[in-house]
Amino acid sequence: MDRNQKKRLFQILLAVGIVLLALSLLLDGRVSDALGGMLCGIGSGLLAMSGSTLLNLRHEAKHPEMARRHDIEQRDERNVAIRNRAKAVSGEALQWAVLAAAWLSIGLDAPLWVPLAATGVFVAKSVLELYLMVRYEREM
Known part of the structure; x- marks a missing residue:
């Protein structure tokens, strides 16, 4: 996806976020609190995500040398390995935290x-991890 397509996509998402947020405010009291809260939450999330992405795109357009350096750093093997290791460790920590929450509950x-839901999440993560290990062993 090139820069202009990305910019257009996030402009549309920004507009959708504003519309959803406005709808939640206009429909306050006319719809259930759950629906109003959902509209407000999704709208706010889209607004924040799209706004920050558009600001980043604008910053990259003003400073192309910094954007180029950032792209190189993102694709660097060492940085990719560090990010993947951090994701794996945080996934392990989260897995055990979910199991601890199940025991606490x-x-x-x-x-x-x-x-049961917490245990299901724990088992699902373990099965996914096992599947990915087998798949990556075959690929490498």
């Missing part, structure tokens, strides 16, 4: 679906 007499 059992101790706090939470509804049964809470620890």
Whole structure:
């Protein structure tokens, strides 16, 4: 995706975010709180994400040498390896935190679906990890 396509996409997403946020304010009291909150949350998220991306694109256009350096750093093998390792370690930490939350919810007499959902997330992450390990071993 080239720079102009990216800019156009995020301008559209910015407009959608503004519309959703405005809808949540205009429909306040006329729709359920859940729907209003969802409209507000999605609209705010799109607004923030699109706005920051458009600001970054503008900064890159004003400083092309800095953007070029940043692209090189993003593709550098060492930096890619560091990012991948950080993602793996944070995934492990999150996996065990989810399992700890499941145990905590059992101790706090939470509804049964809470620890089951947390355990399901733990198992799903473990299965995905195993699948990816097998797949990457075949590719490499």
